[in-house]
Amino acid sequence: MEFSSIEQAYVFYQTYAKKAGFSARKGGEHHVGGIIRSKYFVCSKEGHKPQAFDDNYSKLSKPYKRRNRPSIRTGCKAQIKLCSTDGVLFKVDKFVQSHNHSFVCPKDMHLLPAYRHLSETQEEMIWELGTLNLGPVKAFNIMRKRYGGFENVGATKDDCKNFRARIHSYIGQYDADMVINRLTDKKKFMVDYSFFHSVDENKRLTGLFWADGLCKRNYAEFGDVISFDATFKTNKYKMVFVPFTGIDNHCRNVTLGAGLLASESIESYKWLLQSFLNSFGKQPNVVVTDQDPAMKQAIEAVFDKSRHRLCMWHIMKKLADKVEHQLCNNEDFKRRMCDILIMIDFGLTENKWLDDMFGMRSSWIPAFYRHEPMSGLMRTTSRSESENHFFCQVANSQLTLVEFFNHFDGAMDIQRFNHRKNDHISRNTVPDNFSESTLEDDAMKIYTRSIFADQQAELQGTLSECLPIETKIEEPFLRISMKDWKAHGDGLLEVCFKKGEDVIALCTCRRFEQYGLLCKHIYFVFKMFKVKEIPNKYVMRRWTKDVAPNDLNNTFDITVDGDDAHKKAKEVAYEIMQTGEYLIGNLIKDFDHLLIVRDRMREMKEMVDELRITKPIDPKFDRYSRLIGYEKPNTDEPPTVRVPTGIRNKGRGSHKRIKSKKEKIISLKGKRGRTCSHCNIKGHDIRTCKVLKGEATAAADKVANKEGRKRRAIQLEKDPNLIDEEDEEVETGDEEEFEESDEVEDSDFECEDE
Known part of the structure; x- marks a missing residue:
């Protein structure tokens, strides 16, 4: 028997070994003049495990523990020897068939190491599922379900975990260097x-900031009010992740850029905001953050033209801890929270926290932002909290920077797909016109679905919530006073209106100035004076359907190399997989045609096996580079940019967080005990109640009755109208019982005196 190459002979012997019930491995070889003259393929159980000798002098100072690993070697002599005279053709010179061990059951052949390997498709599946924060074990479980059993996967969960470990080893100390090189290539080749x-x-x-062309386009349209906040546990180096968040035309979160910082110092935030400003070229109107002092000073230094707004939710949450609980629930106190006299009237002049909050009231009280354009879009950092939660769903604290950026790109794809889907719904669906007015029809054509729902509610409010009081003529304006039944306070509002071609409408509620959307009061006046369409000056582009073109995602989603053969091969592979699923889905009930498809695919599989023998195998590092999309530098020199170490931020890894008073009270109270709804005794519920089952003793009945009477007495104190004849009898009996107990106590005291 002759073979054209050693690899062909090895595949042949492996195939024979698999059918026989054992596994093979490559043995020794003999060279003459640089040509392989002989080659051995042996049974995997050939030889014996080398005996290890402990050398205490060569060990480290700390105790050394050797792994107790079993051996598969039994000294088996089964082998095949190949010989060649020219190094081209190889003939079988010797074949030993007998083994000194039992063969493996056919059902367990997939457990032998020689037949356990992950294909490139499986490796890619593990990597892609990892971008969704699914680990290698979950990926293995998905594959075994998809392939129809453990034996069809061709690997074990340990192989999947080892693959992830090899990826981490491949990245190694070049983690930051690989990311910097990749982002540099993107900056060079990608648009904007x-x-x-x-x-x-x-x-x-120490710091990273990045933003693509689509982020810049979104900032140009939706960057009037932004929010940013730091989040933790997104990478193994403990760098904080800082996404910049805005609100798009569907009133959904949109990411405008992102950064990674090694520390939360003032200088770090200054560098981050300066990078943001250099990228986008202009400052936002309003920036919303929490009360982080480093953020505050950095914003004042870099965004000197922006209005910094503190999160109102965080301040109001702290209020319960800084003042008494009863005072916090006082409606008059809440209403006058922003009044200067509140400190005197409620005796809070010595409360330092309230004094500080009052001093910076212009940074968080809504009344100070009434004249700031679009300031009503964000009052809290809830948008940033939502954005952090969104990204943390696809990230964890064990990710390398390479993995983090792949996860981030996957999350951005999800966000942009959702935006595209909302655009499609807005362009291709027609909502109901409840009021049947021309204004509602015009709003339907202009705005996205979510914004139209808001305007539709305002138009409906003109029918039942607005009542005109009087109209004053101040040429060329009309001042219409009205009452809004659902407005806070007295509900009195005034609309200043000018008729004609250049319509002007201003309302004292200032909804248009703060949100860019007309209020019900202006719509009411439009209806009064027969205005058929919304004036163009009162249609903000940021809320319209066409603010972002439908093909915007494709415009900026270009590869560094347009002739990337690997990308084209992946597209063909996806098409093949989709075709296979289509055939299975349509022929699953047609067994005969399904067999025909299977037989043809088997023929193609045999053809591929023959090609695989002659085709050289790609080095695993090249496969890893293609898989993760990042190239490792071809050098043994240290990386240009080293990974950060020793990072410890204030919000990460600390289990000694200072608890609020409310949290301390809740923890001291402990777990709430169960109370039976039948006998009113704590410690059990109605399912295990012995009184209900008739298993209770007389003492238990007495305790149950006593507990029940106490509960009934509490109810009667709250509502005396619940007293009936039975309650009067019970109360009388209780008094007599208490009187008897008092007499017994008195007699006891008399005995003690004697």
């Missing part, structure tokens, strides 16, 4: 891509 990074004196990464 921005990227900045900073390092310390030891060349360790």
Whole structure:
């Protein structure tokens, strides 16, 4: 028997071994003049495990523990020997068939190491599922369900975990360097891509900021009010992740850029905001953050033209801890929270926290932002909290920077797909016109579905919630006073209106100035004076359907290399998989045609097996580079940018957080006990009640009755109208019982005196 190559002979012997019930491995070889003259393929159980000798002098100072790993070697002599005279053709010179061990059951062949390997498709599946925060074990379980059993996967969960470990080993110390090189290529080749990074004196990464062309387009349309907040546990180096969040034309979150920081210092935030400003070219109107002092100083230094707004929710949450609970629930106190006299009237002049909050009231009280354009869009950092939660769903604290960026790109794809889907719904669906007015029809054509729902509610409010009081003529304006039944306070409002071609409408509620959307009061006046369409000056582009073109995602989603053969091969592979699923889905009930498809695919599989023998195998590092999309530098020199180390931020890894008073009270109270709804005794419920089952003793009955009477007495104190004849009898009996107990206590005291 002759073979054209050693690899062909090895595949042949492996196939024979698999059918026989054992596994093979490559043995020794003999060279003459640089040509392989002989080659051995042996049974995997050939030889014996080398005996290890402990050398205490070569060990480290700490105790050394050797892994107790079993051996498969039994000294088996089964082998095949190949010989060649020219190094081209190889003939079988010797074949030993007998083994000194039992063969493996056919059902367990997939457990032998020689037949356990992950294909490129499976490796890619594990990597892609990892971008959704699904680990290798979950990926293995998905594959075994998809392939129809453990034996059909061709690997075990340990192989999947080892693959992830090899990826981490491949990245190694070049993690930051690979990310910097990749982002540099994107900045060079992608349209309008921005990227900045900073390092310390030891060349360790301290900061990253990036934003693509679509982020910049979104900022140009939706960057009037932004929010940002730091979140943790997104990478193994403990760098904080800082996404910048805005509100799109569907009133959904949109990411305008993002950064990674090694510390939350003032200088770090200054560098991040300066990078943001260099990328986008203009400052936002309003910036919403929490009360972080480093953020505050950085915003004042870099965004000097922006209005900084503090999160109102965080301040009001702290209020319960800073003042008494009863005072916090006082309606008059809540209403006058922003009044200067509140400190005197409620005796809070010595409360330092309230004094500080009052001093910075212009940074968080809504009344101070009534004249700030679009300031009503964000009052709290809830948008940032939602954005952090969204990204943390696809990230974890064990990710390398390479993995983090792949996860981030996957999350951005999800967000942009949802935006595209909302655009499609807005362009291709027609909502109901409840009021049947021309204004509602015009709003339907202009606004997205979510914004139209808001305007539709305002138009409906003109029918039942607005009542005109009087109209004053001040040429060329008309002042219409009206009452809004659902407005806060007295509900009195005034609309200043000018008729004609250049319609002007201003309302004292200032909804248009703060949100960019007309209020019900202006719509009411429009109906009064027969205005058929919404004036163009009162249609803000940021809320319209066509603010972002439908093909915008494709415009900026270009590859660095347009002739990437690997990308084209993946597209063909996806098409093949989709075709296979289509055939299975349509022929699953047609067994005969399904067999025909299977037989043809088997023929193609045999053809591929023959090609695989002659085709050289790609080095695994090349496969890893293609898989993760990042190239490792072809050098043994240290990385240009080193990974950060020793990072410890204030919100990460600490289990000694200072608890509020409310949390302390809840923890001291402990777990709430169960109370039976039948006997009113604590410690059990109605399912295990012995009184209900008739198993209770007389003492238990007495305790149950006593507890029940106490509960009934509490109810009667709250509502005396519940007293009936039975309650009067019970109360009388209780008094007599208490009187008897008092007499017994008196007699006891008399005995003690004697």
